[in-house]
Amino acid sequence: DQQVKQNSPSLSVQEGRISILNCDYTNSMFDYFLWYKKYPAEGPTFLISISSIKDKNEDGRFTVFLNKSAKHLSLHIVPSQPGDSAVYFCAASFSGSARQLTFGSGTQLTVLP
Amino acid sequence: EAGVAQSPRYKIIEKRQSVAFWCNPISGHATLYWYQQILGQGPKLLIQFQNNGVVDDSQLPKDRFSAERLKGVDSTLKIQPAKLEDSAVYLCASRREGLIGYTFGSGTRLTVV
Numbered sequence: 001d002q003q004v005k006q007n008s009p010s011l012s013v014q015e016g017r018i019s020i021l022n023c024d025y026t027n028s029m030f031d032y033f034l035w036y037k038k039y040p041a042e043g044p045t046f047l048i049s050i051s052s053i054k055d056k057n058e059d060g061r062f063t064v065f066l067n068k069s070a071k072h073l074s075l076h077i078v079p080s081q082p083g084d085s086a087v088y089f090c091a092a093s094f095s096g097s098a099r100q101l102t103f104g105s106g107t108q109l110t111v112l113p
Numbered sequence: 114e115a116g117v118a119q120s121p122r123y124k125i126i127e128k129r130q131s132v133a134f135w136c137n138p139i140s141g142h143a144t145l146y147w148y149q150q151i152l153g154q155g156p157k158l159l160i161q162f163q164n165n166g167v168v169d170d171s172q173l174p175k176d177r178f179s180a181e182r183l184k185g186v187d188s189t190l191k192i193q194p195a196k197l198e199d200s201a202v203y204l205c206a207s208r209r210e211g212l213i214g215y216t217f218g219s220g221t222r223l224t225v226v
Contacts, residue, residue: 103155
């Protein structure tokens with residue numbers, strides 16, 4: 001049972017345009033959501049997070065939006081840069097799970113110069 | 114601060130052989146996780162430690178996998194005997210108390226032939 005889903009395995013965008021990565025979840029107990037970025041041969045690195053009491057969190061070029069009623073979150077990257085090309089994982093946790101992260105399957109973002 | 118250290122980076126073994134991975138978390142991080150990432154999938158939790166005690170090992174295949182955390186610091190994950198389906202990247206992560214996000218190591222890529 002996949003509790004966190006990323007339905008787009010890949011996404012290509014032009015440099016300078018907006019990248020939108022999507023994530024859906026099924027467990028309504030999740031109260032914290034995170035995005036991680038992963039380059040080849042490296043471990044995932046934390047990018048941005050959002051608590052369930054918020055609907056938006058912004059950090060520079062990265063913004064995460066949360067729609068709790070739809071159990072959907074998205075990561076917006078504006079403007080996209082070639083260095084953003086990586087696999088992006090959506091993850092979720094709740095306090096009752098000892099703060100374990102449940103990950104989606106990832107989306108490969110390619111930013112074309 | 115120094116990151117999460119893992120070794121070896123790569124390992125190739127034949128099926129039915131044994132293998133061990135080592136992890137040194139960030140100093141002061143009480144919580145340590147081992148995740149398995151199969152190609153094309155998101156990381157999947159194997160085991161969680163709090164100091165040197167096991168918090169959750171419900172998803173660890175205990176007939177062949179074992180893990181320990183020595184003195185609440187370093188950890189080792191062992192597979193014996195390995196199967197072809199164990200081919201994956203094994204990620205170690207640690208988390209400071211009070212924070213949600215983890216810091217991951219670079220992982221060990223295991224290939225079982």
